[in-house]
Amino acid sequence: MLYTNTVTTTWANLITTLNALTADSNIEITDPENVILDNSTTSGSLGYLLKNSYTGSYKLDFTPTDMTKAQYGTNNGLALFNGCKKLAGIGDLPSAITNGNSMFTNCSAFKKWTLTKTSNITNASSMFLNCAAMSIFDATYMTNLTNANGMFYASGLGRVDGLSGFANVTNATEMFRETYFTSFDMKDYFTNVQYADGMFSYCYYLTSINVNLPNAVIAGSLFNSDDTLTSVTGLSTMSRVTSAADMFNNCTALTNVCINFPLVTNAVEMFMNCTSLSTLDLSSLVAVTIINNIASGCTNLTKIYCGSVSSVTSYAQAFLNSPLSKVYVSTSAANTNWTTIVKTNCSSAGLSAAITPTLISSVVYKRVA
Secondary structure, three states: OOOOOEEEEOOOOHHHHHOOOOOOEEEEEOOHHHOEEOOOOOOOOHHHHHHHOOOOOOOEEOOOOOHHHOEEOOOOOOOOOOOOOOEEEEOOOOOOOOEOOOOOOOOOOOOEEOOOOOOOOOEOOOOOOOOOOOOEEEOOOOOOOOEOOOOOOOOOOOEEEOHHHHOOOOEOOOOOOOOOOOEEEOOOOOOOOOEOOOOOOOOOOOOEEEOOOOOOOEOOOOOOOOOOOOEEEOHHHOOOOOEOOOOOOOOOOOOOOOOOOOOOOEOOOOOOOOOOOOEEEOOOOOOOOEOOOOOOOOOOOOEEEEEOOOOOOEOOOOOOOOOOOEEEEOOHHHHHHHHHHHHHOOOOOOOOOOOOOEEOOOOOOOOOO
């Protein structure tokens, strides 16, 4: 429980009791079988009452109430407490609830969901969106979860315990966007993720991360605008990714990156405005066709290693405002392709002067700056 003050009440007297509070309180409803859980827009539901009938300013923790006995509506958990700004905590919910979509969205005071048994929720899309007070989450009992799209978007989250609970997640799109992590280690708990677009985007406090996403296919904007990020390891696990657009866009502190993306076709703005990169190894992008703005704004980039990459057809402003002077290739086909890009059509690629690629038949490509 979150608070020192605990009050008991019946369901029928709940609002009267809450409106008489004089402090943040833990709330025990003594007849939980009468509690109605439904969309917070549904009149008579707990969420509706907290949002529309509770007029006090004190925060409420319902962890002492056994909500597993509560009645629940036909919405199956959708937006149960959406907009309940004074709700701070709650415990286990009815086991039949599988949909956590927007369940606690905009609950700005929400701190803790105390689970003591396995949750059957499979969809947690936007579940804790804008829960600014929630800094820690224990995922141990979330083992049935598959859809975590935007689950913690713009929350106060900075730590997750029990990461193994996320082992079955397949959709992690924007899962941790705009959170407060300073470091993160995926270990082996996100290996089923297929969609990682924006998963850690706009995480302004993230400095280091270890990635393990062997089944990810879409990973655009994965670290977009993480301007304190200096260390990314484990990218070699992401060999199935096909789209890496904006993956490192505006990662201004990043000085070293090692990628292994042989299936990527779209690398638009992939390293745009990575102002600390001086060397870039693109040699694993053997299937890439689109590199528009891939390194535009990389104001310290002087060398790129392109290996056998030879299928690039779209490269508008690829190196705009980048002081690129050296381009290394390893095959004649790559030499032809990159000669077109950085020499014949250098202005289209954003270059102020033509560059003649250096063809080296055998070279160890530098992946560090």
